[in-house]
Amino acid sequence: MWRCHEKFGPYVRYGPNELIVNTASGLKDIYSHGKKFKKSTKYSAMVHRATNTLTEVDKKKHGKKRRLISQAFSDSALKSYESVVLTHVKQLCSELISAEGKPVADGVWAPAKNMSRWCDYFTFDVMTNVIFGVNWSALKDSKYRSIPASIEKSNVRIGTLIESPGMKGWKIIDKLFFQQAIQARDGFIKFVNEILREAMRVTSKSGKGAFALLTTAKDPETGEPLNIKELGGESATLVVAGTDTTSTALAASLFYLCHYPESYKRVAEEVRSAFGTLDEIHLGSQLSQCIFLRACIDEAMRLSPSAPGALWREAEDDGIVVDNEYIPKGMDVATCIYSLHHNSECYPEPFSFRPERWLLNDPSSTPYRGIVSPHAAFTPFSIGSRSCIGKGLAYVELTLTLAYILWSFDFEITEGQHGSIGGGDPKSEYGRHRIDEFQITVHPALPLSQRQRISVVTLCAIATLILDFGVTVIDAPKVRMFESIICNAYYRNRDNSMLPGTVYGHGDISEDQCKIQPVQSALANIIGWQVLFDGIPAILLAIPYGAFSDSKGRKPVVVCCFLGLTLSTTWILFVCWANLPLELTWFSSVFQLIGGGAIVGSAVMETIITDVVSDDQRSTVFFILQATILCSDILAPPLSSILMTKNVWIPCVLGLFIQLSGTFLTMILPETLRLSQTTGGAGNESSMHKDKPSIAVQFKNNLTSIFGNRKITSLVVSLSVLAIGNESIDFLLQYVSKRYDWSIAKAAMLLSLRATVEALLLLTILPALMLILSKSGMPTMSRDLLVARMSCVLIVLGFATLAVSSQVTPAIIGLVVYTCGAGFQAALMSLLASLWKSNDMNNLGSMYSVVAMIMAIGQAIAGPFLSQTFAWGLQLGGPWVGLPFFTSACICAMVGTFLWIFSIPAGVAATE
Incomplete structure (x- = not known):
């Protein structure tokens, strides 16, 4: 989609009945509250047994579900989760500085770690503990480490079915092309059922935690609770949203700080000067004042959004106008998050990690600010009534974790071939070639076994x-x-x-x-x-x-x-x-x-x-x-x-x-x-791809x-x-x-x-x-x-x-x-x-x-x-x-x- 916008401009007819728009005003027109758009029927391809807040197309039903789920993500609820999050943050830091299960000595570098995987294990532990009240510790036990990988494999099929929902009806083709993804989905569903049973057992005794809120919450307007099928559907969504997306944002933040030493130095000094000891790091005004830390997180999510594609919406009436473009009834319209986040009009130097652009009152932000406020085009969690309900919890995890890591020790890219893991490859296709851009799905530098x-x-x-x-x-x-x-x-x-x-x-x-x-x-x-x-x-x-x-x-x-x-x-x-x-x-x-x-x-x-x-x-x-x-x-x-x-x-x-x-x-x-090629040095975009x-x-x-x-x-x-x-x-x-x-x-x-x-x-x-x-x-x-x-x-x-x-x-x-x-x-x-x-x-x-x-x-x-x-x-x-x-x-x-x-x-x- 980004390539389409590069070639054809801000408005692209992406399919027979599809339009993608790459402007900040278009984003607001499509997704803001009260707009005459509903979620596209494309999302029906994601439904398994029952709809949830992610797949529900009907506005009233979605509103009911969201009101119930949101009770588990209120400000007071987030504050109550802080101690659980910090427990797992400390466990993550302990694992990162260990070698063969033992802590390394002071002043000695710990063995290199594949942070994409460790971020998966960490966010999995936080999600299972915060949401479901169980502690299965993927950071220490490999039993459940396959679940994040299953989510990643299953998402390949889901992404295809959203763009081509008719394929789901062709069972033979579906099984032929997505055999591994279907197996991963089946394993994931088995896990969701398992964690539901365990969560019900735990919460029946304690009556505490997010899951307890979900099982007892009632719609303020109708008084109705979630039924068992709806509870299962919401649990699956929470597992994916609580693991995969937050893990991507955390890994991306670490990746970009490693590749931009000046930003790393500035944010490390900010965190270390704000807190005298590790025990002082917690939610509150001190952490909120670490504005460059928040800027680094936002910039990482801008460059590598966890959900980079198009969130399709269907026009409910004729005569709807999006960014001065007429949209007929029934047409699917969307903004591709990755494309908008790399729109040079909104973000000058769109492929560079520039946290300064988010410091609006800082003179250093001026060269990196576009024709609109950076927040106007920033949509890693989407906006409007369909925005991510777990946005607050994600920021809690990201700020606490990065603050702890930055305060506790230094980190850098390892030497050798593993140092290129996570980035693009200069010999890959255009768009996948930038070695300093975090690849959220493929790591081309890894050699084949x-x-x-x-x-x-x-x-x-x-x-x-x-x-x-x-x-x-x-x-x-x-x-x-x-x-x-x-x-x-x-x-x-x-x-x-x-x-x-x-x-x-x-x-x-x-x-x-x-x-x-x-x-x-x-x-x-x-x-x-x-x-x-x-x-x-x-x-x-x-x-x-x-x-x-x-x-x-x-x-x-x-x-x-x-x-x-x-x-x-x-x-x-x-x-x-x-x-x-x-x-x-x-x-x-x-x-x-x-x-x-x-x-x-x-x-x-x-x-x-x-x-x-x-x-x-x-x-x-x-x-x-x-x-x-x-x-x-x-x-x-x-x-x-x-x-x-x-x-x-x-x-x-x-x-x-x-x-x-x-x-x-x-x-x-x-x-x-x-x-067939060695990765080599950083190279240069023009020499690698434009001057062939x-x-x-x-x-x-x-x-x-x-x-x-x-x-x-x-x-x-x-x-x-x-x-x-x-x-x-x-x-x-x-x-x-x-x-x-x-x-x-x-x-x-x-x-x-x-x-x-x-x-x-x-x-x-x-x-x-x-x-x-x-x-x-x-x-x-x-x-x-x-x-x-x-x-x-x-x-x-x-x-x-x-x-x-x-x-x-x-x-x-x-x-x-x-x-x-x-x-x-x-x-x-x-x-x-x-x-x-x-x-x-x-x-x-x-x-x-x-x-x-x-x-x-x-x-x-x-x-x-x-x-x-x-x-x-x-x-x-x-x-x-x-x-x-x-x-x-x-x-x-x-x-x-x-x-x-x-x-x-x-x-x-x-x-x-």
Whole structure:
């Protein structure tokens, strides 16, 4: 929403029936008492069993609930809670200056603490004790420490449902996207029920505390108390409001004081001069006179409000005016708290921590005051009849806690990687990039655990596996349909008596009659040119998508790529279904402009793996990932062959739905861009985000980086040249079917054999080889180079055997030998990444994309070229049918010769 206001101004149509306003006067017009707005029906998505003061839309019912609840938050009630709050404040301070349960000596720094978590535990303890009268001490006991985390997880779903309430009705989608959030909500509800039972037991004996007031309070107007369902609903709200929001404000205050030493020094001196001893710190005039402490709290809540989004209101009548803008009846209107708090007209230097702006009678506030009073646009607790009922208690907690901490000891940011926890990341998306801005939901600087890294790799493997399975299931029937369409067209023009009247399976021309040279040449032409056109999107867009993945993120590129490939398949099947000219299938490549096609998708997936996997593990992970994906090549061809005997369209439709499933799965991939970069220094907003080089400049820089290094250049060229040779395998089905008189369905089984051999190689032989070489002391890059050399030799021998075999058995042996060279690309890509990093270059996404583009050029050239060699071989007949494989053997032999004379740079080898 803040970005929308940056781009479009103070009034933004945020949805078909939604308006967000970013002015102080708009805030007053929407939320003040007596305005003709009611709470939006969006909040119905938050209702669980019964409404509460937060979710109740009806004004009269809300008024009744608020009058009852407010009795527990009166001034006299707040004063009675002071001793309970102070007890937990002292406990918090004791934990902060302890090491392994024991206090540290005077003058010694205590171990670093993640204050976001400790603030959660503290506010949880205060909430449970003050409101419910129970003391479960999360500060000392871990039993209930999961509750704040459950609230945070559940809030992700709640925030989405408020913006898209219709999603709640789609149970399957709700459970698919918010499985963890729903589990967290269920655990939270279980906790609320537990604390309700305990609170009733405690208050029945003592009759004291906020909960006792809630159970006995009656509406001054109606005399009605809260029923049990309403009591449960209000309890849930109090738990969330009393824990999550106050914790955020406290953690933010500590964060900003650490990042602004001058403010920290001033507020510490103020508190220490106001109180002679710790026991003097309590509510009263002395604490109220600590005006800079209050200014620091308000400034922290302005910069990082606990509820930063839009609080939607619905216009009850026509003709309502908000900040001189007409609002029709039924329209939802809101002010985004974060946006308004960062409006430069209200708050000059909106992203700087300037507590002075709140000291209206102090000359130091002048540079930081806007066109209106800072209080006019300040709304961390909202305003009007729907403002936060616990505002007073929140200020009590915040002022007492910060005063105690500031008086008791000094604090500062820890050194090392944990010192950046809580702030933004310069390499994150715009808006999340400020390292001195507290992030209330995500801490980008935290590294992934080993378990999380495995999860990322697993998700990548599963998504690619599903997509590849869908593509492979369709491969054989697609070739058969192409052949059938060409065959029917051929006989229609020459011998109508051969036409059975229908196509695709039942009553079709016999497959044997389609093995004639004209039909097979036409089929090779369709397949060959399809390879060329499929390479064009990668050639045109690999660099832009690579630059995008390095600046905005990997995930959007992967999602677009999978979507484009699925749409491409849909178009091909449509052309076949409509019996249109097969040349129209070439237009399927247009859809691959969305994401750049399979080559770009593969490059970005390799980038994601490189982001999360260490250098010494990379090639092995590449092998395992590639082997996992091969499961589709093992299982899909037999399944496709069986289904083709029923109807050729069954595997096609099945494959399309499987591809679509893979596309949906990519949407839950985590973003790994931040992991590829070190956080570095503070940087500067303009240099980090506003002065980025254009894509054209990035393209030039990346090409210069690649072709300015002879070693890197030679590896990239090797990959692209080998890509030309490897394209001949695309003609395997057609070659075996023609030369050995096999049906396409039977020939498809060879794809399964090839995948089985490759999976065994990648899962067992190559990882074992890499482990042996590693234990022998061979450096990482040397291992990768050796595997690439050996693989290239096997590829050459396999192609040569396929080309000269007149019998199917030696041809199968040749296919197996060729497959044993499957580790070539993974090993060479790993070697390339290591060389790239050794030159202090971090833009891996762009590097992989440049490589993908160059490989795409090679493949684009290979398609028509090898198609023509196949056509020549068909014309010559006999052993010449294997001409494309002989050509590939020669091409790969050149690459192998080069690799055997290639050497790792001496300087790099010495540092491995």
